[in-house]
Amino acid sequence: EGEEERGQEASNRDVNSITYRNGSVKDFLPDGRRITKFPNGDIKEDCPDGSSTYFYRDANTTHITYKDGTQLIHFPNNQMERHFPDGSREVVFPDKTRCRFAPDGTKTVTYGKGE
Numbered sequence: 756e757g758e759e760e761r762g763q764e765a766s767n768r769d770v771n772s773i774t775y776r777n778g779s780v781k782d783f784l785p786d787g788r789r790i791t792k793f794p795n796g797d798i799k800e801d802c803p804d805g806s807s808t809y810f811y812r813d814a815n816t817t818h819i820t821y822k823d824g825t826q827l828i829h830f831p832n833n834q835m836e837r838h839f840p841d842g843s844r845e846v847v848f849p850d851k852t853r854c855r856f857a858p859d860g861t862k863t864v865t866y867g868k869g870e
Contacts, residue, residue, distance in 0.1 A: 771783040778794035787803035796812030805822030815831040824840035833849040842858035851867025 769785045773781045773783075775781070779791055781789060781791045783789055789801040791799045791801075793799075798810045798812075800808045802808075807820050809818045809820075810816075811818070817829045819827040819829075821827075826836075826838040828836040828838075830836075835847045837845045837847075839845075844856050846854045846856075848854075848867065853865040853867070855863040855865075857863075
């Protein structure tokens with residue numbers, strides 16, 4: 756008795772699906788993407804290029820991780836954060852103000868509209 760149950764075929768014959776006991780469903784698409792739908796409404800998409808996208812339903816937030824380790828996070832208020840492999844990060848606020856944080860802690864602010 757494994758963690759997964761096979762048997763629920765998707766309506767699209769080109770999509771193979773696995774339904775797990777916890778209610779998660781993983782779809783394997785013909786283009787190489789894997790989409791996992793979790794019982795709480797979260798969705799994870801793994802792409803053949805090594806990137807992945809995770810959508811947090813309750814927070815309405817999308818988190819993309821690229822093959823090089825860069826992460827991009829979109830929040831529902833239009834704030835966006837980028838986290839880079841070198842430890843630096845950038846936050847773009849809804850008013851387009853940008854805060855850049857270097858690995859050494861140096862902070863640079865560029866003001867958006869209204870300043």
